[in-house]
Amino acid sequence: MADLVDINKLIEETGAFDCVECGKCTSVCPAASFNPEFAPRLIVVKALEGIKNDPVTQKNMWICLTCEMCNSMCPYKVNYSGFIQGLRANSFQEGNLPICSQGGLIHTMQRLMANESLRQNRLGWLTDDLKVTKDKGEVLLFTGCAYQLGTIYADRINYLKEVPRSAVKILNAAGVTPVVMPDEVCCGHDLLWLGDEESFFKLMDRNIELIKATGAKKVVFTCPECYRTFDIDYQDFSGDLPFEMMHISEFVADAVTEGRLRLGKLERKFTYHDSCRLGRHMKVYDPPREVLAAIQGAQLIEMPRSREKASCCGVNAWANCDETGKKMQIDRLMEAKKTGADAMLTFCPKCEVHFSCATHNKVPVEKSLVDIPVEDFTITIAKALEGK
């Protein structure tokens, strides 16, 4: 087992030492606005004072959504999310774990994938009309876990199973035959943010090795979390990767500009939820909007809190599904409904799962205030391809 994360080193690496205790982080924090006991500032301040195993910190580090709202507002550029990541890794090694949603089912699933003797059967969505290769190629599609999540949450968000199929349709329409890997494993995002670095490294090494073997020059992601994990975390831990990474929205936006792809008609009003991983973490704000503009008849109505100020879906890494999260989801859905749009689009399958959870049973407000369908952007683009 790796050594415990040194808090002092962590403070230095994440710039926490520069904290001037201004409290801007707490004032913008979406979790703090619903949970008065939580404050990102306190976590850092306590650590600076050398208090390590403080019960408040133990609790608060799992409430944090790592949505990086604080990072984007901090005048001294303290890396709060990096700090939380380090604290969690420390906590995991000491055996302090939160009560995970689904009893930790999704984490177990990901840990199982880290097992080398497992032969997955993950391409069940693949149909004959889709053009893909399974060994070598220029462009690789990293499918992520949308298909698995669609299976787990089949009773309320079955359509997630369509995400990889839609992504292949889009790539095919742009004249690309992507590689899909039958042995692809989870990117490890949730395990990393749960502090299970040991399993995360296994998944990381496996994925990098598999992608290198395909000789791909470009890897396309549909899931913002996979994209972030590859682009930021993988490159942090194992150095520069020998391939270019891009999100499907960037791919489509480029293809439309270059004339390789034409989107059809879809006469609907949409609003767009910037998921934290794609927005604040990866700074991909414009490509999804360009894609919507390219769909004839589609109208984008922005929510008051959009782009870097977008609210969060309330759960991170399946570690903190609680009352605060529920309130945030309802709040965000009410905001989306108020725009008058027909549907709220987002790329992140996890955001979709969490939002669907909020409206699945009883809601604390009038049902008509939150009854806006949450749709997957990738699937919507694939639908627009067929629109005449």
Added chain:
Amino acid sequence: MSTEAKAGQIAKSGEDWEPNIVAFCCNWCSYAGADLAGVSRFQYPPNVKIIRVMCSGRVEPQFVLRALELGADGVLVCGCHIGDCHYIAGNEKAEKRMKMTAELLDILGIGHERMRLEWISASEGQKFAETMREFTEKIRSLGPNPLGKGGGRSG
């Protein structure tokens, strides 16, 4: 060599390997069924480790995956017959959950055959023993857990 490591070697070599099965039995029907099998002296293989739960609806998909992760070769979930649930509809929930779990096991490549859902009432001691025998043989024919001893990971 530690006992665990020895057990691991045996599991790998395939010789003298015995299936390791976890059975979740509901308190009101299946667990009582196991009791009846016991007092009636029906023989069944000792490979099955019973865990009592208050209702089959308590068995989360995570329980099944976790058992497999920690080295079980098969998982049985037993509850009351539909309509007989002590909590009215717990077993219906279990049925829905286990259907999803079976799909997930297929996607993960472990295979849905390693999990079985069975309704056994308190009066069906014979059926309990029969199910345990059948399932043990089934797992024996499937071979050891593809994840290896301890799911390839400790903890």
